[in-house]
Every structure is written in C-alpha cells, then in structure tokens.
Amino acid sequence: MGSGKRTLTTAAIALVCTVTVLGAPGAAYASPGRPAPKPAPAGDPGATGTDRLEAVREKLDQLYHDAAVATDEYNAAEEKTQQQSAQIVGLAREIVKGQEKLAWLKNRAGAAARAQYRGGGLPPEVRLWLSDNPQQFLDSAGTALQGERATEEMMAEMTRTQNDLKQYASDASAEWTALEANRKTKAAAKQKIEKQIDAAEKLQSQLKKQELERLRNLEDEAAYKAQTAWLGSGILKDINGKASEKDKRAVQFATDQIGKPYVWGAVGPKSYDCSGLTSQAWAAAGAPIPRTSQEQWKQLKHVAIKDMRPGDLIIYFPDASHVAMYVGDGAIVHSPRPGRTVTIAGAGSMPILGVVRPDA
Incomplete structure (x- = not known):
C-alpha cells in the first residue's frame, strides 16, 4: 500500500x-x-x-436495507448459476466421452460377431470331429473361451456405459432446469434492487x-x-x-x-x-x-x-x-x-x- x-x-x-x-x-x-x-x-x-x-x-x-437483501439474493443466484453452468459443461463432456466409448465398444462387439460368423457358427463338438489337429483345436477352444468371457465383459461394459449416458442426460436436464430457475430468481432480485434504489434516489432528489x-x-x-x-x-x-x-x-x-x-x-x-x-x-x-x-x-x-x-x-x-x-x-x-x-x-x-x- x-x-x-x-x-x-x-x-x-x-x-x-x-x-x-x-x-x-x-x-x-x-x-x-x-x-x-x-x-x-x-x-x-x-x-x-x-x-x-x-x-x-x-x-x-x-429502502437500502431491502436493496441489500435483494442484492444477496441476486449474488446467491449468480453464484449458483455459475456453478450449474460449469456442471452442465462437465456433464456434456462426460456424455461425449461416453458416446465415444460406446461407439468403440460397439465396434469391438461387431468385430467379435464377424469373427464368429467366419468360424461358421458350428458347435464345438462338430468342429472337434472335423479338425485334423485335435490338440490345436483344444488350444484354440481355450482361447475361444477366453474370448467369450471377454465378450461378455464387453457387453456388460456396454450396458454400464449406456446407463451412465442416461444418468448424465438426466442430470444435465435437472441442472438445466435449476439453472433456468436461478436465472429467473436473479432477474427478479435485480428488479427488486433497482426498484428500491430508484425509490431512494427519487426520495433524495426531492430534497434541497x-x-x-x-x-x-x-x-x-x-x-x-x-x-x-x-x-x-x-x-x-x-x-x-x-x-x-x-x-x-x-x-x-x-x-x-x-x-x-x-x-x-x-x-x-x-x-x-x-x-x-x-x-x-x-x-x-x-x-x-x-x-x-x-x-x-x-x-x-x-x-x-x-x-x-x-x-x-x-x-x-x-x-x-x-x-x-x-x-x-x-x-x-x-x-x-x-x-x-x-x-x-x-x-x-x-x-x-x-x-x-x-x-x-
């Protein structure tokens, strides 16, 4: 200073x-x-x-006291509006990330389905009977079992991601509703403030x-x-x-x-x-x-x-x-x-x- x-x-x-x-x-x-x-x-x-x-x-x-009360209402609504705007932006980012993840999972699921189709979709016992190398078949069967488990986990992950997306969308909608309500509160508080201050200034303007x-x-x-x-x-x-x-x-x-x-x-x-x-x-x-x-x-x-x-x-x-x-x-x-x-x-x-x- x-x-x-x-x-x-x-x-x-x-x-x-x-x-x-x-x-x-x-x-x-x-x-x-x-x-x-x-x-x-x-x-x-x-x-x-x-x-x-x-x-x-x-x-x-x-009058100035009432204006101060309304100012606190305005400031509180403004603070909440800023917080809610930030939360909506954060939720929007999560939705985009979730959509990208879901697209990636769907692509992987499609690749797994295409691989299964190329295998003919025959039951394992038939493929064993037709195989020229039973040991190689058994080894590949173990790998296939791991693949099936991975596919199950992938499908479960897809379900979780879809549920997350629904929740993000619901949260964003709720935040948007609250944001609009706070904007109205802020506008009403602003009107109160201006009304009280205008009345005070008018009262003082009448004095010499x-x-x-x-x-x-x-x-x-x-x-x-x-x-x-x-x-x-x-x-x-x-x-x-x-x-x-x-x-x-x-x-x-x-x-x-x-x-x-x-x-x-x-x-x-x-x-x-x-x-x-x-x-x-x-x-x-x-x-x-x-x-x-x-x-x-x-x-x-x-x-x-x-x-x-x-x-x-x-x-x-x-x-x-x-x-x-x-x-x-x-x-x-x-x-x-x-x-x-x-x-x-x-x-x-x-x-x-x-x-x-x-x-x-």
Whole structure:
C-alpha cells in the first residue's frame, strides 16, 4: 500500500479510535473525512424540518436495507448459476466421452460377431470331429473361451456405459432446469434492487442541497449514537485478538479499496458491494469464502465479539444483509450502500448479528 493510501487509512482508523477514547455520551464521532455531526439548535428555523428529515432517513435506511437483501439474493443466484453452468459443461463432456466409448465398444462387439460368423457358427463338438489337429483345436477352444468371457465383459461394459449416458442426460436436464430457475430468481432480485434504489434516489432528489447536508448529518448522528452505545458497554477492553498472516493480507486488501464506489453485485476491482469486498479480500489472502453475507454467516466459524481480531467479519442486521471487516481498535472497513464508497466506520455503528472467522 502506498504512503498516501496508508496515511489515509491510518487517519481514518485514528478518527474512529477517537470514539474509543471518548466513548462516553457526548463524544465526537464522524464518518472519515467529515466533521462531527452537529444537531440543529432549538432556535434554528431549520430545526422544524428535522422530524421530517429523520423520517426520510429512516425510509432511506429501509429502502437500502431491502436493496441489500435483494442484492444477496441476486449474488446467491449468480453464484449458483455459475456453478450449474460449469456442471452442465462437465456433464456434456462426460456424455461425449461416453458416446465415444460406446461407439468403440460397439465396434469391438461387431468385430467379435464377424469373427464368429467366419468360424461358421458350428458347435464345438462338430468342429472337434472335423479338425485334423485335435490338440490345436483344444488350444484354440481355450482361447475361444477366453474370448467369450471377454465378450461378455464387453457387453456388460456396454450396458454400464449406456446407463451412465442416461444418468448424465438426466442430470444435465435437472441442472438445466435449476439453472433456468436461478436465472429467473436473479432477474427478479435485480428488479427488486433497482426498484428500491430508484425509490431512494427519487426520495433524495426531492430534497434541497441544505436538506441533503442535514440528512447526511442525521446519518452521522445515528451512527455516532450506535457506536457510542456499543463502546459504552465496555466491550472494547475485552477485544485484543491478534491477527494471523492471512488476516493481515485480507485487511491490507480491503483497506486498499478505500474510496472505491459501492455497486451492487460488484466484486472489483473498480467497485464492490459489501460481501464482494469481504469475499475478494479473503480470496486475495488465500482463503476463499462464500460470496454473500448470508452464506458467510451460515458457513464460516462463529466467534464471540470479545474474541474477534482484525480480519474477522462482522455480520449486521437480523437477516445478515450486511457484512464488514474488523480492522482493530473498534473500527471496520466496509462498502456501505449505493451512493457511498468503501470506507472506515465504527464497528458498533450498525446492529451486530455476530462475528465469523474465515481462516478458522
């Protein structure tokens, strides 16, 4: 990481750490690069619109949350689609190989049948009676018996190959059906995402520049209150886990992406959604993990918050619809939502569902 990026990251973490030190109610907290939120004074004429803007903030939170849930559905369907496509290609290759093998077996069976025809198809006792050299006949009879056994095995192999081909065809059909179903799921999820984001953008477009600034201030206040409450529990004094080498590589990758925009469904390198960032960070660290936040929550090892260490993933909201990477000192790096960029924030600024460890 270049010195400029390192300075930015260090400064951002230090800003969040300020909340750690001043974790009592009334301590200053702000998103990196922004001044601390200042509630409108009671005598401010604009204060009368605060309730309305708070309602807008809550509505936006809900819209973007619903978009995040739909994004997880889309990403899961996309991952399954890729897996199913690969399985169909694999089955197609097996079918081709099976057809080639069956053709070869049929050719061998035909050659054996033609050889038997040239022998006249006479019973063995007749051929012995007609033979000028009985010993030679007996020797050839042993060879013929071996040939008959080989033919039986070949016919059994043909039957097995035909059955395999039927199974491959059946599996391919089932995978194709599932693929089509997942494509529909993905398309429906995409519509949900676009609908929620469009509604959020339309809602924000109705606000004046000053109202948008106050709205952002309200967002910072909400994050500050949540972070302060989390720190006020004293949890941070119990968190002292040491990062592994893979943890450090994952954190390095994630923090290197600071400033890149959130784009739903994106896995880099120019943009990321929340789980796109965490999954790519851990892939870069040499430990691939599930693509979506919900699957990360389901499949990775759960650890207590007090035991978490840099590199662990914090899963947010009861439906596991958001994920961030813990970087230490009460801070996370994450890709928040549409209209935002990858940034450092307080680990307690959103409702925590739990913590998972990718390299357990």
